[in-house]
Amino acid sequence: MEEQKLGAPPSQEVRQWAMFCHFAAFAGMIIPFGNLLGPLLVWQLKKDLDPFVDAQGKEALNFQITVSLAMLVSMLLMLVVIGFVLIGIIGLGALVLMIIAGIKANEGQAYRYPFTWRVIK
Template structure:
């Protein structure tokens, strides 16, 4: 006795692999702290480099998103430190007096944008950044 092909139930489709979710809430929080820690530089000399460096060194092996964003924050703040030194030297020919306040405002705006993006779970890339730490 044979079964007609119309009555054969087709096999279920293969299950799809689970969608890769974004960074966890804890990873997003630590990445946000990596960006925000640069504001320590307003109180402590070189704090804008030390803050992201410490968070990156602590969390880089356990949280990939924090590793990426910590390096990004560190690279950006090193770049801004170099730019601040150049602006300070340019004060001898007076143009540094105009460039340094612009640099500080851009630094503050980009740190805030990076903080917001990290909190959203988006990998943020700062513009005009030398990628020294990779």
Template sequence: MQDPNDPSQTPPPYNEPPAAGQASDAGIPADQRQWALFTHLSALIGFIIPFGNILGPLVMWLVKRETMPFADEQGKEALNFNITVGIIGLALVVLTFITFGLGVILTAPIGVAVFVAWLVLTIIAAIKANDGLAYRYPFTMRLVK
């Protein structure tokens, strides 16, 4: 006969997945993780709109910074990274003009490397944010506090 007070005989509790808006295993609510994901990915709008890589994260951050702490933190991180990449791109363009195009030999490989790093790091940050992990981009000037 089973004793209802014996913990070794009771089945383990069923763990249901968190509902929308509840905390995940990382402790960050699903809606905040999703907004942080979209904030990082919004930089990809730069493929369509000039300066979209800065405008996308800026708009997303401004919309949710007051109500979602995780989205606020990741929004600032995405914005700072994209501003830094924009400054590097602008410096490469200026260097090319100053050297009357001779700088293309130097700036083109650097520009390609910066572009690939931007794309890869943006995707990594989006994945980490969706997992509820705060991502810090390397080599980023922290301009927006």
């Protein structure tokens, strides 16, 4: 591993792993709870590679925890119909924000999701 100078942009490898932390949430489209397991796995495997990967992995995981909780609340609200609308809005919002985060991470910019409960510090 190449040593990074203070203030220098992250290397291409570091940026790609940070991007994968965000995009790993798409595993939720294939396996149950994949949106949580994907970022958790990538972050745990690569967090020691660089502080940038560590920070973006935590951010991605915190966002997916927040999205999962919001989806759970929306499912409960399906009993009073509003949950059907909320699930669509949350799903679309999460999709857009994950793509933006992945692109920003690949550009070497630290991305912070809005409306995120940061459980993992």
